[in-house]
Amino acid sequence: xxxxxxxxxxxxxxxxxxxxxxxxxxxxxxxxxxxxxxxxxxxxxxxxxxxxxxxxxxxxxxxxxxxxxxxxxxxxxxxxxxxxxxxxxxxxxxxxxxxxxxxxxxxxxxxxxxxxxxxxxxxxxxxxxxxxxxxxxxxxxxxxxxxxxxxxxxxxxxxxxxxxxxxxxxxxxxxxxxxxxxxxxxxxxxxxxxxxxxxxxxxxxxxxxxxxxxxxxxxxxxxxxxxxxxxxxxxxxxxxxxxxxxxxxxxxxxxxxxxxxxxxxxxxxxx
Amino acid sequence: xxxxxxxxxxxxxxxxxxxxxxxxxxxxxxxxxxxxxxxxxxxxxxxxxxxxxxxxxxxxxxxxxxxxxxxxxxxxxxxxxxxxxxxxxxxxxxxxxxxxxxxxxxxxxxxxxxxxxxxxxxxxxxxxxxxxxxxxxxxxxxxxxxxxxxxxxxxxxxxxxxxxxxxxxxxxxxxxxxxxxxxxxxxxxxxxxxxxxxxxxxxxxxxxxxxxxxxxxxxxxxxxxxxxxxxxxxxxxxxxxxxxxxxxxxxxxxxxxxxxxxxxxxxxxxxxxxxxxxxxxxxxxxxxxxxxxxxxxxxxxxxxxxxxxxxxxxx
Numbered sequence: 001x002x003x004x005x006x007x008x009x010x011x012x013x014x015x016x017x018x019x020x021x022x023x024x025x026x027x028x029x030x031x032x033x034x035x036x037x038x039x040x041x042x043x044x045x046x047x048x049x050x051x052x053x054x055x056x057x058x059x060x061x062x063x064x065x066x067x068x069x070x071x072x073x074x075x076x077x078x079x080x081x082x083x084x085x086x087x088x089x090x091x092x093x094x095x096x097x098x099x100x101x102x103x104x105x106x107x108x109x110x111x112x113x114x115x116x117x118x119x120x121x122x123x124x125x126x127x128x129x130x131x132x133x134x135x136x137x138x139x140x141x142x143x144x145x146x147x148x149x150x151x152x153x154x155x156x157x158x159x160x161x162x163x164x165x166x167x168x169x170x171x172x173x174x175x176x177x178x179x180x181x182x183x184x185x186x187x188x189x190x191x192x193x194x195x196x197x198x199x200x201x202x203x204x205x206x207x208x209x210x211x212x213x214x215x216x217x218x219x220x221x222x223x224x225x226x227x228x229x230x231x232x233x234x235x236x237x238x239x240x241x242x243x244x245x246x247x248x249x250x251x252x253x254x255x256x257x258x259x260x261x262x263x264x265x266x267x268x269x270x271x
Numbered sequence: 272x273x274x275x276x277x278x279x280x281x282x283x284x285x286x287x288x289x290x291x292x293x294x295x296x297x298x299x300x301x302x303x304x305x306x307x308x309x310x311x312x313x314x315x316x317x318x319x320x321x322x323x324x325x326x327x328x329x330x331x332x333x334x335x336x337x338x339x340x341x342x343x344x345x346x347x348x349x350x351x352x353x354x355x356x357x358x359x360x361x362x363x364x365x366x367x368x369x370x371x372x373x374x375x376x377x378x379x380x381x382x383x384x385x386x387x388x389x390x391x392x393x394x395x396x397x398x399x400x401x402x403x404x405x406x407x408x409x410x411x412x413x414x415x416x417x418x419x420x421x422x423x424x425x426x427x428x429x430x431x432x433x434x435x436x437x438x439x440x441x442x443x444x445x446x447x448x449x450x451x452x453x454x455x456x457x458x459x460x461x462x463x464x465x466x467x468x469x470x471x472x473x474x475x476x477x478x479x480x481x482x483x484x485x486x487x488x489x490x491x492x493x494x495x496x497x498x499x500x501x502x503x504x505x506x507x508x509x510x511x512x513x514x515x516x517x518x519x520x521x522x523x524x525x526x527x528x529x530x531x532x533x534x535x536x537x538x539x540x541x542x543x544x545x546x547x548x549x550x551x552x553x554x555x556x557x558x559x560x561x562x563x564x565x566x567x568x569x570x571x572x573x574x575x576x577x578x579x580x581x582x583x584x585x586x
Binding site: 104107108111112113114115116117119120121123124125196200203204207208223226227230231234237238240241244245248249252253 | 282285286289290294297298300301408409411412413414416417420421423424428519520522523524526527530531541542545553557560561564565568
């Protein structure tokens with residue numbers, strides 16, 4: 001196992017753990033106001049300090065991890081759930097009008113500046129976590145469709161697929177039973193990368209006020225709140241930013257590490 | 272080549288047409304009637320009808336779609352609901368902030384990424400390479416709007432080298448304008464530079480493994496000469512594609528960065544229009560951004576095909 005994989009797994013599980021633990025325990029109630037104790041710098045009592053309402057930053061970061069992970073995870077889920085079947089279908093019907101339609105549709109979604117459209121969607125249908133998920137999810141579909149099709153196309157040429165066809169299996173069954181398990185590794189790696197992009201996108205959307213709405217804590221909105229106070233309470237901006245960086249860095253390293261680890265060719269080359 | 276260009280042009284047209292339909296449809300289902308939003312809840316029905324007619328909201332959906340599209344083709348983007356000024360004028364004013372910002376960021380990103388990528392590739396596996404690669408991993412993970420806030424904290428609030436926000440305007444002189452775009456441009460450029468440096472490195476590493484590189488060394492060129500004369504030059508082709516794509520990223524990414532720095536660009540225009548439910552402005556600016564992105568990608572494809580004939584036969 002590479003250093004990337006270990007470090008990435010460590011950072012990612014740290015964030016995941018914080019999110020999970022926040023369901024049963026946080027140092028303080030993340031929503032409890034304590035105006036006299038506002039804008040405290042990090043100390044033994046409150047590890048990350050307190051914000052302008054005296055809320056405990058550490059607790060907010062823990063609960064905010066939940067929001068980020070939930071939004072990004074569901075968005076990746078949408079992308080996989082729709083993109084993978086599309087990719088498998090396109091590959092199974094290579095060269096047909098169906099393949100053409102799916103791939104042209106993909107190109108079209110790819111061509112859209114995703115952030116602009118996410119802003120359009122959330123602006124029109126209202127800001128909120130659900131619309132942010134949909135906006136981010138839509139742009140995950142072509143990513144998974146393309147990568148699945150690409151990998152599946154080369155598999156269709158292989159002999160074990162020919163054997164499956166000779167034994168009388170239809171295209172749908174072959175796709176599900178033989179193609180899908182063989183592209184799973186690739187999808188896991190891409191999923192990790194898309195997950196990290198989703199975290200960044202969620203942060204961006206909630207920073208401009210189009211993500212999860214108060215009182216749900218989110219890292220992006222914590223940053224937006226911190227902006228006007230950055231001159232006298234820099235920790236308010238520093239800490240949520242570092243939380244995002246740790247998460248995204250962890251997931252990217254995990255993705256890189258998994259790719260190397262799951263790809264036997266690279267493993268052999270290393271040894 | 273002409274055949275390829277024609278094919279790509281057709282698909283460009285289809286993309287733009289579909290994009291315009293999608294954007295129009297999204298805006299169309301938006302809840303809330305702009306006329307009643309502008310006049311308030313107590314407005315009389317006949318006043319509302321008069322305003323709707325004035326704003327061109329009374330025709331059928333199909334009629335309004337074609338009015339919007341045919342207007343844009345001749346540079347008429349409609350009239351803003353809130354400001355009652357032509358949207359094209361508003362866009363033009365803002366474009367003078369957003370476009371220079373994107374170009375500035377693109378220049379910075381290229382200036383950082385090229386040396387970093389070439390340096391890393393030339394020292395593959397050595398500490399220098401690992402440092403650059405580590406830095407790029409970090410650069411990709413940093414949200415640009417957070418980085419922008421940190422830049423403000425350090426260079427505007429503490430060191431006072433730059434203003435924390437706002438735009439001086441080009442009429443104050445080129446350098447003053449450029450100065451007020453510097454922090455936003457750096458914030459936009461750095462994450463992109465991280466991606467570009469990685470592309471530059473891997474592209475150069477591919478080239479360095481080619482036979483002609485060995486030939487170059489065998490005929491007596493030094494490592495450095497071979498790297499610059501044959502390596503970098505050939506590695507540039509895929510890198511240029513990424514630069515083209517990045518331009519559109521930067522244009523779209525400036526939407527959020529403009530919020531951080533209170534820059535009067537297209538991004539702020541979109542947000543102001545959203546909160547004022549000035550949907551014609553939202554619609555037209557989004558369409559313009561999509562148009563820019565799709566067109567830049569088209570031009571990059573064409574340039575790429577002109578350089579590398581193998582790509583023409585692919586579609």
